[in-house]
Amino acid sequence: KAGVTQTPRYLIKTRGQQVTLSCSPISGHRSVSWYQQTPGQGLQFLFEYFSETQRNKGNFPGRFSGRQFSNSRSEMNVSTLELGDSALYLCASSLAPTGGYNEQFFGPGTRLTVL
């Protein structure tokens, strides 16, 4: 069974631009979560989608948004990029919402650099 895939793997943008990242979950998984990893803050939760609905959202500004499609693929969008948005963005999928018991499987991440 194929794992979680993320595209692109690397991305360089300039301040003020916007970016869209994509995540394809493991086949049969309906929940997708997004995380931001920075050296100073560690791994921080962005949002979680299940059946095309956002279930939970972390403490990030409205510039960060996402959506999930009927095939469970998810996209994350960041508008008006700032230097501080440079990070590794990870997505993770699980069979059902991560309401505690469901194991998450992580993708390889997208490394975003904002210049």
Added chain:
Amino acid sequence: ILNVEQSPQSLHVQEGDSTNFTCSFPSSNFYALHWYRWETAKSPEALFVMTLNGDEKKKGRISATLNTKEGYSYLYIKGSQPEDSATYLCALRDDKIIFGKGTRLHILP
């Protein structure tokens, strides 16, 4: 859940020795505690999902315990091997998921 603390931040252990590290949290109001192993250049890999006070899980040489009353979870590695070198993350789940900053484990040959 306000904060998840992991200690130590970094740890060097001789190959063959056993080790353990801690995940601390101020509140027991969560659904589950997750442990992950994150090797360099790879994706985080789930180790355990722990759901009850007194829960214990074991996978090969790695085991974990959870004490929600005292607010901590321990991860134990018995007979460390070079492949155990990684960052170990714990995360608590209530409505959101909060990660600790991890313990970076280095196994010395």
